[in-house]
Amino acid sequence: MVSRVIPVEPFDLVIFGGTGDLARRKILPALFRRFCAGQMPEEARIIGAARSEHDTDEYKAMVRDAIVEFVGEDDAQADALAAFVDRTDYVTIDARGTDGWVELAGKMREGCVRAFYFSVAPALFGDLAERIHVNGMATDQSRIVVEKPFGHDLATARALNDTLAQHFDEGQIYRIDHYLGKETVQNLMAIRFGNMLFEPLWNSQYVDHIQITVAETVGVGGRGEYYDKAGAMRDMVQNHLMQLLCLIAMEPPAKFDPDAVRDEKLKVIRALDEVEPHHIVRGQYEALDGEHPGYREAAGDPRSSTESYIALKTHISNWRWAGTPFYLRTGKRLVARSSVISVVFKDAPHSIFGPEAGRHANVLSIRLQPNEGITLQVTIKEPGPGGMRLVDVPLDMTFAEALGPESDDPPDAYERLIMDVIRGNQTLFMRGDEVEAAWAWADPMIAGWKARGEVPKPYESGSVGPDQADQLLRRDGRVWRGIKP
Ligand SMILES: NC(=O)c1ccc[n+]([C@@H]2O[C@H](COP(=O)([O-])OP(=O)(O)OC[C@H]3O[C@@H](n4cnc5c(N)ncnc54)[C@H](OP(=O)(O)O)[C@@H]3O)[C@@H](O)[C@H]2O)c1
Numbered sequence: 001m002v003s004r005v006i007p008v009e010p011f012d013l014v015i016f017g018g019t020g021d022l023a024r025r026k027i028l029p030a031l032f033r034r035f036c037a038g039q040m041p042e043e044a045r046i047i048g049a050a051r052s053e054h055d056t057d058e059y060k061a062m063v064r065d066a067i068v069e070f071v072g073e074d075d076a077q078a079d080a081l082a083a084f085v086d087r088t089d090y091v092t093i094d095a096r097g098t099d100g101w102v103e104l105a106g107k108m109r110e111g112c113v114r115a116f117y118f119s120v121a122p123a124l125f126g127d128l129a130e131r132i133h134v135n136g137m138a139t140d141q142s143r144i145v146v147e148k149p150f151g152h153d154l155a156t157a158r159a160l161n162d163t164l165a166q167h168f169d170e171g172q173i174y175r176i177d178h179y180l181g182k183e184t185v186q187n188l189m190a191i192r193f194g195n196m197l198f199e200p201l202w203n204s205q206y207v208d209h210i211q212i213t214v215a216e217t218v219g220v221g222g223r224g225e226y227y228d229k230a231g232a233m234r235d236m237v238q239n240h241l242m243q244l245l246c247l248i249a250m251e252p253p254a255k256f257d258p259d260a261v262r263d264e265k266l267k268v269i270r271a272l273d274e275v276e277p278h279h280i281v282r283g284q285y286e287a288l289d290g291e292h293p294g295y296r297e298a299a300g301d302p303r304s305s306t307e308s309y310i311a312l313k314t315h316i317s318n319w320r321w322a323g324t325p326f327y328l329r330t331g332k333r334l335v336a337r338s339s340v341i342s343v344v345f346k347d348a349p350h351s352i353f354g355p356e357a358g359r360h361a362n363v364l365s366i367r368l369q370p371n372e373g374i375t376l377q378v379t380i381k382e383p384g385p386g387g388m389r390l391v392d393v394p395l396d397m398t399f400a401e402a403l404g405p406e407s408d409d410p411p412d413a414y415e416r417l418i419m420d421v422i423r424g425n426q427t428l429f430m431r432g433d434e435v436e437a438a439w440a441w442a443d444p445m446i447a448g449w450k451a452r453g454e455v456p457k458p459y460e461s462g463s464v465g466p467d468q469a470d471q472l473l474r475r476d477g478r479v480w481r482g483i484k485p
Contacts, residue, residue: 005037005038005039006039007038007039007040007041008039008040008041008044008113008419008422008423009041009112009113009422010041010042010043010044010109010112010113011044011045011112011113011114011115011422012045012047012107012108012109012112012113012114012115013031013044013045013046013047013115013117013418013422014047014049014104014114014115014116014117015027015028015046015047015048015049015117015119016049016050016093016095016116016117016118016119016120016124016128017049017050017117017118017119017120018047018048018049018050018059018090018119019048019050019052019054019059019062020050020119020120022119022147023048023066023119024062024066024069024070025066025070026070026178026412026414027117027119027414027418028046028063028066028067028070029066029067029070029071029412029414030411030412030414030415030418031046031084031415031418032067032071032076032080032081032084033071033411033412033415034411034415034418034419035080035083035084035087036077036080036084037411039419040087043112044087045087045088045089045109046087046088046089047088047089047090047091047104047107048062048063048088048089048090048091049090049091049092049093049100049104050092050093050120051092051093051094051095052092053092054090054092055090056088056089056090058090059088059089059090060085060086060088060090063084063085063088064081064085067081067084067085068081089107091103091104091107095120095124095127095128095131096124096127101131101135102135104135104137105135105136105137108137111141112141113141113142113143113422113424114137114139114141114142114143115142115143115144115145115418115421115422116128116132116137116142116143116144116145117144117145117147117418117421118144118145118146118147119147120147122147122149122150122151122160125146125160125163125164126160126163126164128144129144129163129164129166129167129168130163130166130167132144132167133166133167133168138167138168138172142168142172143168143172143173143174143421143424144164144168144172144173144174145174145176145418145421146164146173146174146175146176147176148175148176148177148239149230149234149235149239150175150239150430150435151435151439152229152230152234153439153442153443153446154436154439154440154443157435157436157439158436161432161435161436164432165432170431170432171426173432174417174420174421174426174429175429175430175431175432175435176417176429177239177240177243177429177430178413178414178417179239179240179243179244179368179413180243180413180417180428180429180430181412181413181414181415181416181417181420181428182368182369182372182413183372183411183416184366184367184368184372184373184374185243185244185247185368185428186428187366187372187374188247188248188341188366189247189256189261191366191374192252193252193253193256198364199252201345202320202343203320203321203324204320204321204322204323204324206345206346207324207343207344207345207346208324208344208345208346208347208361208478209324209325209326209327209344209476209478210248210249210324210325210326210327210341210342210343210344211326211327211328211329211340211341211342211344211480211481212241212244212245212248212326212327212328212329212340212341212342213329213330213338213339213340213341213342213480213481213483214236214240214241214244214329214330214339214368215329215330215331215334215335215336215337215338215339215464215483216330216331216332216333216334216337217333217334217335217336217337217462218332218333218337219285219292219293219295219298219308219332219333219461220295220298220299220308220332221298224298224299224300225299225300227299227306227308228299228300228301228304228306229306230306231282231306231307231308231310232282232307232308232309232310232330232331232332233307233310233442233445233446234442234446236310236330237310237312237328237330237442238438238439238441238442239430239435239438240330241328241330242269242438242441243265243430244341244368245268245326245328246264246265246268246269246434247265248341248343249268249316249320249321249326250264250265250267250268251264251267251320252264256427257427258425258426258427258429258431259431261427262426262427262430262431262434265434266431266433266434266437267318268316269434269437269438269441270437271316271317271318271321272314272315272316272317272441273314273315273316273317274441274444275312275313275314275445277448277449277452279312279313279314279472280310280311280312280445280449281309281310281311281312281457281465281466281468281469281472282307282309282310282449282454282456282457283307283308283309283310283311283331283456283457283458283459283465283466283468283469284296284304284306284307284308284309284456284457284458284459285308285309285331285332285333285458285459285460285461286458286459286460286461287461288333288460288461288462292333292461294461295308295332295333305453305454305455305456306456307456308331308332308333308456309329309330309331309332309334309456309459309465309466309469310328310329310330310331311327311328311329311465311469311472312327312328312329312445312472313325313326313327313328313472313476314326314328325476327472327473327478327480329465329469329480331459331465333461333462334462334463334464334465334483335462335463335464335483336483336484336485337369337370337485338367338369338370338483338484338485339367339368339369340365340366340367340368340481341365341366341368342363342364342365342366342481343363343364343365343366344361344362344363344478344481345361345362345363345364346361347359347360347361353388353390354388357388357389357390358389358390360377360379360390360391360392361377362376362377362378362379363375363376363377363481364376364377365377365481370485373396373397374397375394375395375396375397376394376395376397377392377393377394377395378392378393378394378395379391379392379393380393416428417429464480464482464483
């Protein structure tokens with residue numbers, strides 16, 4: 001495979017929160033990798049902006065350290081690193097005050113793309129949008145990138161959309177969900193809409209059910225205070241899992257363009273049934289040993305009833321999917337880090353080989369992490385004598401094998417998404433109405449378990465989650481696919 005690097009036009013990228021964790025771990029390393037790939041033009045500039053006082057040289061040193069730490073010293077070759085750091089600048093700014101805004105406006109160049117990345121606490125998003133506007137930086141060429149979480153519920157998401165809309169058009173607002181930047185997620189669309197093979201089977205007549213699993217091995221770590229106000233539903237399901245569900249379930253858009261794709265995703269969210277309380281399992285991880293604290297300890301609240309795990313069953317009420325359950329689960333401190341979508345097809349209607357040969361459903365598994373790739377489980381005859389014994393084998397389309405070693409290391413989601421911002425392509429970003437519809441689906445569930453005073457079920461760290469999640473599928477005569485690294 002030969003990768004094609006399409007250079008983007010000159011840009012000024014301002015990273016509000018340019019000294020923060022996300023900027024250091026993800027945004028700056030992603031930009032550096034694109035720089036090394038030759039995608040950033042000579043005139044591209046990156047301006048860090050945050051409240052703490054630093055002169056430009058101090059910031060450049062901070063950028064250099066971040067690249068060495070998160071890209072790796074070997075990969076961050078000295079010449080490239082020096083040239084990249086040379087493009088960075090810094091402004092001390094207060095999102096809620098007046099400090100730094102005139103200086104920042106003075107650094108903006110006319111006639112090139114301006115991207116403002118809001119890598120700060122969500123409470124500051126509205127302040128930033130207003131000040132960019134008031135200080136004359138919101139041109140037609142300007143766009144803002146808004147990090148998650150986008151709202152805490154429907155009311156706050158709507159208020160934030162309204163605030164941003166006072167200063168920017170929808171076409172200038174890029175709500176980032178890094179899951180959409182993953183190579184396999186785009187491949188999902190290529191597989192569905194670039195092949196004749198799957199689409200005729202992609203409906204309730206042939207698909208028994210769909211499972212979406214996003215399992216993490218990490219706990220809440222240092223994010224305990226934030227996470228305890230959110231929980232798995234707000235942190236993962238309403239955004240990441242919902243986006244994956246949309247891409248799996250949506251109708252073919254007429255074109256691969258931002259609004260055509262997002263219109264179809266929105267229709268899926270609006271067709272989702274309200275989830276019944278007995279179709280939701282919430283869990284909370286327990287301490288593993290002396291080393292790893294349990295959820296409540298990590299969250300700093302011994303009586304916390306926030307879920308670190310959730311499994312649920314939902315349906316999409318439309319012609320394509322009526323009757324096909326979608327099972328979603330996500331959790332922290334699980335047995336392996338693994339994000340997989342599994343499309344489980346129905347059994348063949350009749351086995352000509354007799355009951356002793358066994359029945360085996362085809363399963364199409366789309367792995368998002370680790371080892372991005374696609375596996376199709378097919379049934380064949382077990383080799384050798386002994387009669388017609390059937391066995392499942394995976395047709396494995398690990399990208400590295402099929403497409404060459406370059407594909408084994410696809411660009412990080414942030415690399416692709418930031419370059420899409422510069423190009424002005426919103427296909428992989430959430431539109432305001434999508435986010436609101438997703439909250440409208442999630443809010444009643446959250447309100448329901450709060451009103452009932454439900455406490456999450458404990459589960460062992462390093463397990464696959466609470467037993468009740470297994471029962472959710474067992475009641476339907478189904479089982480979860482294994483969580484494998
Ligand atoms: N970290 C992640 O992995 C991650 C993942 C997904 C989404 N996010 C989201 O990304 C955003 C940033 O997260 P983070 O982890 O990078 O947070 P962080 O490490 O706490 O960094 C926050 C940044 O905001 C700056 N800041 C704070 N108050 C400010 C003000 N009044 N004016 C200007 N700058 C101000 C801080 O600069 P000073 O310290 O210099 O004031 C710092 O650079 C949040 O919305 C978070 O939810 C983060």
